[in-house]
Amino acid sequence: MGYKMLVPRTLPLKRNEEKATEFKNKFQVLYEKEEVWFYDESGFTCDIKPRKQWALKGSKPISYYLGNHVRCNLLGAVCPSNRELETLLMPYTDAAVFQIFLDHMNNATNNKRIILIMDNASWHKTKSLNWHNIIPVYLPPYSPDLNPIEELWKVLKDAICYICPPKSYDELCDYLQEILQPFFKEKNRVKSICKIGY
Numbered sequence: 001m002g003y004k005m006l007v008p009r010t011l012p013l014k015r016n017e018e019k020a021t022e023f024k025n026k027f028q029v030l031y032e033k034e035e036v037w038f039y040d041e042s043g044f045t046c047d048i049k050p051r052k053q054w055a056l057k058g059s060k061p062i063s064y065y066l067g068n069h070v071r072c073n074l075l076g077a078v079c080p081s082n083r084e085l086e087t088l089l090m091p092y093t094d095a096a097v098f099q100i101f102l103d104h105m106n107n108a109t110n111n112k113r114i115i116l117i118m119d120n121a122s123w124h125k126t127k128s129l130n131w132h133n134i135i136p137v138y139l140p141p142y143s144p145d146l147n148p149i150e151e152l153w154k155v156l157k158d159a160i161c162y163i164c165p166p167k168s169y170d171e172l173c174d175y176l177q178e179i180l181q182p183f184f185k186e187k188n189r190v191k192s193i194c195k196i197g198y
Helices: 015-031 097-107 149-159 169-185 187-193
Strands: 036-045 071-079 084-090 114-118 134-138
Touching: 015 036, 015 169, 036 149, 036 169, 071 097, 071 169, 084 097, 084 169, 084 187, 097 134, 149 169, 149 187, 169 187
Parallel strands: 036 114, 114 134
Antiparallel strands: 036 071, 071 084
């Protein structure tokens, strides 16, 4: 009858659809004229939420966790039009760390003018930031679905092995680098995951 089981996509109740539509229209104009990148940060921990796994009937599988809150932050920007991806792994995120990423992006794009679309985190709006030739554009509040790099974060989190999770910050960073490597080599994969759906 045309039905199938689907997991609903979550959206914040506070989302303003009028502002989201206004942004989509603005983006279409930008995308035709400029090189547009989408930026975001995502946190990864050693304590990975267990998922369903094969087990003998009657058995009770166990998923151990460290409980020491080891966390690594992945800062990333993707350009869907040219399939490029830039990332940095950091122990935390603030204005100083974001400046390191801006410097990295400026070098990676050869100091040319680019548009960087991001959310409204306070450190993205710090007055002392040196943007180089990067033009910041902010997403409407509560609109993570308008940032295609969010889809990449989901893929990476699904790829982390929950059976043998990393046990230290360094091991977590090494693990993330290993998972990220194919995305730098297989650019079509970046484009297929980070599609712009508007």
